[in-house]
Amino acid sequence: MSNKMNNHDDHDHKVKVIEQFQVGPPPGSVPISISIPFSFFDLPWLFYSVTTKRIFFYEFPHPTTHFFQKVLPNLKHSLSLTLQHFFPFSSKIVFPPKPHTPHILYSEGDTLPFIVAESTTTNLNNLVSDTPRDVTCLHPFVPILPSPHALEDGTLLIPPMAIQVTIFPNYGFAICINFYHVIADGRAFHNFIKFWASICGSRENSIALPLHDRDMIIQDPKGLKSVFLETLCNSPRKSTLTIVRDVPSDMVRHCFVLRNDHVENLKKLVSANCQSHGLLGTLHVSTFVVTCSLIWVCKVKSEVMNTLPNGDEELYFYFWIDCRYLAKLKIPLTYFGNCLINANTAIKRNKLVGQNGIFEAAVAIGNKIRELQSEPYKNVDTLMSCFSKFGSMEQHALAIAGSPKFDAYETDFGWGKPMLSEVLQADSRLVSLSDCREKEGGIQVGVALGRTQMHKFNSILEHHLADIAIKGE
Known part of the structure; x- marks a missing residue:
């Protein structure tokens, strides 16, 4: 038809x-x-x-x-x-x-x-x-x-x-x-x-x-x-009805790849800090945790503030955990529907932008994951309210969409891997994660920001990656 x-x-x-x-x-x-x-x-x-x-x-x-x-x-x-x-x-x-x-x-x-x-x-x-x-x-x-x-x-x-x-x-x-x-x-x-x-x-x-x-x-x-x-x-x-947010005229989207060596250096950095703080073996140090920690820090540092920021204000990080991967719940990977529990954690601004910001973020995110792996339904009653809470926070929150586990670049209709695949969003509070086309073990990150903030974000990201590479040698 x-x-x-x-x-x-x-x-x-x-x-x-x-x-x-x-x-x-x-x-x-x-x-x-x-x-x-x-x-x-x-x-x-x-x-x-x-x-x-x-x-x-x-x-x-x-x-x-x-x-x-x-x-x-x-x-x-x-x-x-x-x-x-x-x-x-x-x-x-x-x-x-x-x-x-x-x-x-x-x-x-x-x-x-x-x-x-x-x-x-x-x-x-x-x-x-x-x-x-x-x-x-x-x-x-x-x-x-x-x-x-x-x-x-x-x-x-x-x-x-x-x-x-x-x-x-x-x-x-x-x-x-x-x-x-x-x-x-x-x-x-x-x-x-x-x-x-x-x-x-x-x-x-x-x-x-x-x-x-x-x-x-x-x-x-x-x-x-x-x-x-x-x-x-x-x-x-x-x-x-779908809520449509106004898109600023200067907003741009950037998809970039964190290579496998970037991720491994981040893990070394967080693990070294864990050792010095007596947390070695207790923190969930994964690719997801260190990637999110880096992006969260860079995003907050890149914000253009009209007034002096309040170092004591709490900044929130939202993400989702797929219950199919939680052994306690025994939900098959082929289950068709929604099967996500919400997770959020908060850190004071001065800690997040401080010298150990990536480590502080990793501790907060990693601990929340460990908590929900142990008690998956602990905060599930907030599943409905978390949407409205996130919506009211404006620039005080950051959320993650997508996952490298989806293997989007393995979607081959007969013409090879996609040249590019991404989740489309135009909200500066959302970051998308995916696998990537060429870089073995790397992660594709999608960010949408105003042009000025994007330039600043990219500079801060490059500085962090260079600094982490030196410390990882």
Whole structure:
């Protein structure tokens, strides 16, 4: 099914929409109607209507006609076969009035929008370069999610995903997926995209089928589902609409790589400080911990302050822990849905920007991880409130999105590794982490800041890396 279109209303200065298809599971491959309840892990993402946008760029030195003839049919067919197993992405989020509860509903014939566009002005090499770029430069390649549809009784039907493929004639193409986080977290999404890629590339599929039985897999010892549902259903419906933050006109985004030697030097630095403070063997010193510590310190030091900063004010760091990796909870890696617990820690500004700032940050983050590994559900009742708390903190908080464990650069549709893959965000309080294309053991870090602050951030980062390298010799 397709609709011919001439342009993109918002982005026609950068892309020309050629065709729009609707893609769903093969007819009869999924039961006529399937309803999946939300777990307490899912409901906060519905309340705040968080969306995730992930883009992949691939090299493809062929004209648009070749893409349509040789590539597009396979992309669509393999997506359809994939949706047979990952059908929630082509379902509807059903948000009914009380006393009924929100859920996912797949009905026979449900599809998702699949847009095919052609870039008219953009240089692909500029988009995948490792230099800071305007945060809006990738917006034309992001599909717009369809608007919710309201039934007569007030029930909202919300399409959860849209996909856009943008062709750069004779250079490459991009695949961008925009979806509501309430359907799936990062691990579930990357299982989906790799399953699709393996079928498209006609390779043996190593991705196991997803598990959808949320009530059987997710335990709720604190009875949080009913608590979160009460909050959700008693709130104005407008609270569930996506909150769009204004993007400053000078904001740029920079994706850079911390090489393996950078990470190892950071670990040596933190471990040496642990030894001198009598903490050796007690602190969780991982790649994630030291990377986050470095970025947190550099971000705070780069802030442009109009007044003298208060050294005693507490600065917060937010991150997520995937419960699939916590042995105590016994949740399979193939579980499809949200399975994240929130973690946050705080340090006074003067400690974070002090001589041992990276070590102080590592202690705070590492201790929080150890705490949640031991007691995974300790603070899970704050899962709903952590979103609003983070939203009210403005520049006093920093949060992490993504993970190197997702192996985004292993997403091969048959044309090799992506030239670039990143999570799209335009919030200076968010930092994305990913694996990287070439650097073995390295980490790709994505930061969005004002131009002036980005220049300062990069200088501080380079200084720290050079200083740490000397100490590591």
